[in-house]
Amino acid sequence: MKRVLNIFRKKRTIGYWELFVIFFKAGSVAFGGGYIILPILEREMVKKRKLFTEKELVNIFTISQALPGAIAVNASFYVGYERKGLLGGLIAVAGIVLPAFISIVLVYLFFMGIRDSIYVKNFLRGIITAAAALILITAVNISKSVLKKANIIKIVFAIITFIGVAVFDINALWFLFIGIVYGIIRGFFLQTPPDEPIGKVK
Amino acid sequence: MFWKLLRLYLIFFKIGLFSYGGGYVMLPLIRHDVEAYDLFPIEEFNEIVAISQMTPGPIATNAATYTGYRGAGFLGSVVATTGVVSPSVLLLYIVITILRKYKNLHVVQTILDGVRPITVGMISSVALYFFEQTIFVGRVFSTDIYQMKVGFIDFKELLLFSLVLGALTKTKISPILVTLSAGVIGMIIF
Numbered sequence: 001m002k003r004v005l006n007i008f009r010k011k012r013t014i015g016y017w018e019l020f021v022i023f024f025k026a027g028s029v030a031f032g033g034g035y036i037i038l039p040i041l042e043r044e045m046v047k048k049r050k051l052f053t054e055k056e057l058v059n060i061f062t063i064s065q066a067l068p069g070a071i072a073v074n075a076s077f078y079v080g081y082e083r084k085g086l087l088g089g090l091i092a093v094a095g096i097v098l099p100a101f102i103s104i105v106l107v108y109l110f111f112m113g114i115r116d117s118i119y120v121k122n123f124l125r126g127i128i129t130a131a132a133a134l135i136l137i138t139a140v141n142i143s144k145s146v147l148k149k150a151n152i153i154k155i156v157f158a159i160i161t162f163i164g165v166a167v168f169d170i171n172a173l174w175f176l177f178i179g180i181v182y183g184i185i186r187g188f189f190l191q192t193p194p195d196e197p198i199g200k201v202k
Numbered sequence: 203m204f205w206k207l208l209r210l211y212l213i214f215f216k217i218g219l220f221s222y223g224g225g226y227v228m229l230p231l232i233r234h235d236v237e238a239y240d241l242f243p244i245e246e247f248n249e250i251v252a253i254s255q256m257t258p259g260p261i262a263t264n265a266a267t268y269t270g271y272r273g274a275g276f277l278g279s280v281v282a283t284t285g286v287v288s289p290s291v292l293l294l295y296i297v298i299t300i301l302r303k304y305k306n307l308h309v310v311q312t313i314l315d316g317v318r319p320i321t322v323g324m325i326s327s328v329a330l331y332f333f334e335q336t337i338f339v340g341r342v343f344s345t346d347i348y349q350m351k352v353g354f355i356d357f358k359e360l361l362l363f364s365l366v367l368g369a370l371t372k373t374k375i376s377p378i379l380v381t382l383s384a385g386v387i388g389m390i391i392f
Contacts, residue, residue, distance in 0.1 A: 029381045030258045035328045039377060059314055062321040063297060069218050069290030070260030077294050086295070093287055100259025101283055104267040105276070107253055119389050120256060126388020129359055130381040132332035133366040139322075139329035146322045154319040161323025166330045167343050175320045183316030187309030 014051060014083060016091050023076055023095025030096070031127050034071030035061075037096065039134040041079060042141065051083055054145035066176060072096055153182070206274050207281045209239060214266045214285030221262050221286075232265050241273040262286050336363055358391050 026040040038061060045051045052060075060082070064074035073093055080092025107114075114120050147155055161175040213235045221228035229251065237244050254264040263283055270282025304310050334341050336359045362384060369380050 025378050028258055029378050030260075033328070034260060035325060038325070043377060055318065058318050058321050058325075061325070062314070062317050063301075064294075065321070065324070067290070067293050067297065068221060069287070069293070070221070070262045072260050073263065073287050073290045074294055077291050078298065081294070081298060089291065089295075093291060097259065097263050097283060097287060100257055100264050101267050101279070103257040103259075104253060104264055105271060105279060107257060108268065108271055114256075122388045122392040123385040124256060124388075125392055126362060126385040127381055128332075129336045129362045129388065130366045130377075130384035132329075132336045133363055133370060134377055134381070135325075135329045135332050136367070137370055139326045142325060143322050146318050150319060154316070157316075158319040158323040158326070161320045162326045162330075165324055166327035172320070172324050172327075175323065176317060179317035179320040180313055181316075183313030184309060186316060187312035 014049060016084060016088065019080055019084060019088055020091050020095045023080070023092045024098060026076075027072075027096040027099040029127065029131075030072055030100075031124060031131060034065075034073075034075070035135060036131050037072050037075065039138040041075070042138055045079060052079070054142055058142055058146055062176075065172075157182070203274070207278060210241075210270055210273055210278055210282045211285040211288075213239065214270070214282045215288050217266070218262065218286040219289040228262055229265070232269060236269065241269060246272065333363075362387055362391065 022040075022044045026037040026044075029040070030036050038057075042054070042057060046054055046057055060075055060078045061071070064078055065071050067074055073096060076092040076096040077089040081089030084091070143158065147158060150158075157175070157179060161172065164170040164175060165172050217228050217231050217235070220231060232250070233244070233247055236242065236247060250265050250268050253268055254261045257264055263286055266282040266286040267279045270279035272278075274281070301310070330343065331341075334343065337356060338354055339356050339359070340354070365387070366380055366384050369375055369383075370377060
C-alpha cells in the first residue's frame with residue numbers, strides 16, 4: 001500500500017518555472033528572518049503539491065540551519081535540489097534572492113528618501129504582524145505532524161528546546177547536539193526503527 | 203574592473219561562509235572589509251542596515267547587493283550577491299550528496315529522527331518571539347528582566363493579528379495576499 005502511494009506521489013512533479021515563481025513569491029514577503037519562508041513552502045510544497053511531507057520539510061530546515069549561510073537561501077537550494085536537481089536548486093536560490101536584489105537596487109536608485117516615511121514603516125509593521133500569525137500557524141501544524149506518534153523522550157526534547165531557546169536564550173546548537181547524541185545512541189544501541197525516512201521516494 | 207569584481211566575489215564568499223547564526227552576526231565582518239578594501243565611505247555603512255530592514259530577503263544577501271552596487275555598480279551587486287550564496291550552495295551540495303549516499307544507514311535515520319523535535323522546538327520559539335514582539339512590543343516570557351514588558355498590550359496589533367489569523371485559518375486566501383493586505387491595513391491603523 002505504501003509503495004502504491006509512493007508511486008502516486010512521485011508523479012506529482014514541478015516545472016522549473018513554477019519552482020522559480022514559488023520562491024520568488026516567498027522571497028517577496030520574506031521580511032524578518034529566514035523562518036518566514038517556511039509557512040509559504042509548507043503551503044506550496046506540502047499542502048498543495050504534496051512534493052514533500054511535513055517531516056521532510058522539517059528535516060530540510062534542520063540541516064539548513066545547522067550549516068553556515070542564510071537559512072532561507074539554504075532551505076531554498078535544498079528544496080529545489082531534492083526535486084529538480086542542481087539546476088532546480090540554483091533556480092530556487094535565484095527566486096528567493098531576486099526580490100531582495102531588485103528592491104535594493106530600486107531603493108538605492110530612486111527611493112532613498114522613503115526610508116524615513118511613516119507609511120513605509122507602518123506597512124512593514126503590518127507585514128511583520130502577518131508574519132507572526134503565519135509562523136504561529138506553521139509552528140502548530142509542524143508540532144502536530146512531528147510529535148503525533150513521537151515517544152515521550154522526543155516530546156520532552158521539543159518542550160525543553162522551546163523553553164530553553166524562547167525563555168532562557170540558550171543557543172539552539174546545544175539542543176541540536178543533544179538530539180544528535182540521542183539519535184546516535186538509539187541507532188547503535190537500541191535497534192528501534194525511526195518514524196519516517198528522509199530523502200527521495202524510490 | 204575584473205580584479206575589483208573578483209575581490210568583491212571573494213569577500214562575500216568569505217562572509218557567506220562565516221555568517222553562522224543569523225544575518226546580524228556578519229555586519230561587523232562586512233564593516234571590516236568595507237574599511238579594509240575601501241569599497242565605499244564607511245559613514246554610509248548604516249544605510250545597509252536601514253535598507254536591509256525595509257526590503258525583503260536575508261540580511262546577508264541584502265548587504266551583499268548594496269555593497270556590491272556601491273562598490274562596482276550593477277555588475278558588482280550581481281557578483282557580490284552570487285558570492286554570498288555560493289558557500290551555501292556548495293556546502294549543501296556536499297551534505298545532500300553524502301546524506302543521499304548514507305541515508306539508508308540506520309544511524310543516519312535515527313539521528314535525523316532525534317534532531318527533528320529540536321527543530322520543532324526552535325520553530326515554536328521563533329513563533330513565540332514574533333508573537334511577543336507584535337502583541338507586547340517586547341519580551342514577556344524571558345529571564346532577561348531588562349527586556350521584559352509586563353502589562354502592556356498593543357490592541358491595534360492584537361486586532362490585526364487576530365484578523366490575519368482568522369483569514370489564514372478560516373478562508374482560503376493566499377498567505378501572500380493576506381500579508382500584503384496586512385501591510386496596507388498597517389498603513390491605515392498604526
